[in-house]
Amino acid sequence: MNTLPEYLYTPAQVQELDRRAIQDHGLPGLSLMERAGRRGWEVLLKHWPHVRRLRVLCGGGNNGGDGYVVARLARRAGLGVRLQALSDPDRLNGDAATVARRFQEEGGQIESWDPTGLADEDVVVDALLGTGLDRPVEGRYREALQALKAAGVPVLAIDVPSGLNAGTGAVMGEAVEAHCTVTFIGLKPGLLTGAGPQCAGTLYFDDLGVPPEIYQDMAPVAGLCRDELLRRCLGPRPAHAHKGQFGHALVIGGDLGMGGAARMAGEAAGRTGAGLVSVATRPAHVAALLAARPELMVHGLDSAEGLAPLLEKATAWALGPGLGQGPWGRALWEAALRTEHPCVLDADALNLLAADPRPCPNALLTPHPGEAARLLGVTPAEVQADRLAAADALVERYRGAVVLKGAGSVIAAPGALPRLVTAGNPGMASGGMGDVLTGVVLGLLAQGLSAVEAAELGALVHARAADRAARAGERGLLAGDVLMALRAEVNP
Structure with a gap:
């Protein structure tokens, strides 16, 4: 089983961890490079056990050095290996120069970059650009990344897919889309959010045997939402339990023609375990909602x-699914925000908040990138360029907890370490998914979880349920399919 560590570090922090291992603990840098290359070779064999033809693309730094080690081990195993250097190998320094020389001493040839026959290789190893990339890829490197993408050949990326910003998950002009990536010493957030999951593919981590002491006093930039959270927050219920112990959730929304959004949020709150669930919606929707879900x-x-008596009875409420931004929705929004109950704001409630910003310390905001952009007064592209920073900015501006939805959802809250969700799949890109998440988080808030717990656990449960539902296929996955899978996920 491929287990990722809990904590994530910036590329600069990982560089410092590497320095500590070498300078403070006497671990030779050459040994670390050899270990990294060997681990890359092992992952390659795991994914492509019948590989015969291999091309290794090497850059000019330590990332390229890892590639030279992979190439040497592949030649020893009898593979047909072509190693192409995009930087002059004679200008390599330190450990990278040493492993390049070893490759040549064992009969390996170093070629210049040539895309000819790239599509005919069984696998290509990407060891071009490392974790320090912070500007757009240009020149022959950009040409190589474009050629690699066009060839459609399977790719193993070493440490980080070339062209991906390892700190933010942004594509720096052009990036490799690898089948799998093996990364070392510290897990980088850019591999797990934004474009990271698409570029990295299956992700492997190896600490290369560095001393655990190097991580002391190094504050991580984020952490992963772990399955242990399910067992900690959703233990078995007592035999004498009754519905009054598990809260009263209220969903507010469903303007004319959008009653389904409120219904899905309400049902998700119930499926997540809320004792009672009410829905405040347009009168025209009452009969249909009761017929569909009489509970x-x-x-x-x-x-x-x-609305006031409904809010008074509620333990927690959610505003936004199908709310609209007309007079009806705006009036409900103003009335609801006068209360101090824990609440969830989504969809049009977020758009109304963006038009009239105010601190919402009792609220849990669940924006997608477009809504986050409106809340921050920036573009969606700016949000996606650094999702951790965007989530932090939302917390700073609105004073509440945040679930920034998307690939690698980011959970942030005042005083808490940001968390990333690695579960989920592209099938979730369909209408109603956000309404279900709103209901899941609401149901957890109603049961007494804190905003941070509800945000982390809700995003995790929602994504895991979507993965369960997607076993039959991602294309065509509906929000209702996720609803049906929730119950299994909240009963770990």
Whole structure:
């Protein structure tokens, strides 16, 4: 089983960890490079056990040095290996120069970059650009990345797919989309959010046997949402349990023609374990919602006047699914925000908040990148360029917890270490998924979890349920399929 470590570090921090291992603990840098190359070779054999033709693309730094080690081991195993250097090998320094010389001493030939026959290789090893990349890829490196993408050949990336910003998950002009990536010493957040999951493929981690002491006093930049959270927060219920112990969740939304959004959020809250679930929606939707899910208590509201008694009874509430931004939705938004109950804001509630910003310390915001951009007054591209920074900015501006949705969802809250969710799949790119997440988080808040716990656990449960539902295929996955899978995930 490929287990990733819990904590994530910036590329600069990983460089410091590497320095500590070498200078403070006497671990030779050459040994680390040999170990990295060997681990890359082992991962390559794991994924492509019948490989015969291998091309290794090497850059000019230590990342390229790892590639020289992979190439040497592959030649020893009898593979047909072509190693192409995009930087002059005579200008290599230190350990990278040593492993390049070893490769040549064992009969290996170093070629210049040539895309000819690239598509005919069984596998290509990407050892071009390391974790320090912070500017757009240019020149022959960009040409090589474009050629590699066009060839459609399987790729193993060493440490980080070339062209991916290992700190942010942004593509720096052009990036490799690898089948798998093996990364070392410290797990980098850019591999797990933004474009990272698409570029990295299956991700492997190896600490290369560095002393655990090097991580002391190094504060991680983020952590992963772990499955242990499920067992800690969702233990067995007592035999004498009753519905009053598990909270009363209230969903507010469903303007004309959008009642389904409120219904899905309400059902998700119930499936997650809320004791009681009410829905405040347009009167026109009451009959349909009761027919579809009679366990919901559905209240028809023509105005915000009838909302107060519903809010008074609720343990936690959610505003936004199908709310709209018209007079009806705006009136409900204003009325709900006067209360101090724990709450979830999503969809049009976020758009209304963006138009009238205010601190919401009791709220848990669940924006997708477009909504986050409006909340911050930037573009979606700027949000995606550094998702951790965007989540932190949302917390700073609105004072509440945040689930920034997308590949590698980011959970952030005041005073808490940001967390990333590695579960989930592209099938979730369909209507209603956000409404289900809203209901999941609401159900957890109603059961007494803190905003941070509800955000982390809710995002994890939602993504795991989507993965369970996607076993039949990602294309065509509906939000209702995820609803049906929730129950198994909240009963670990």
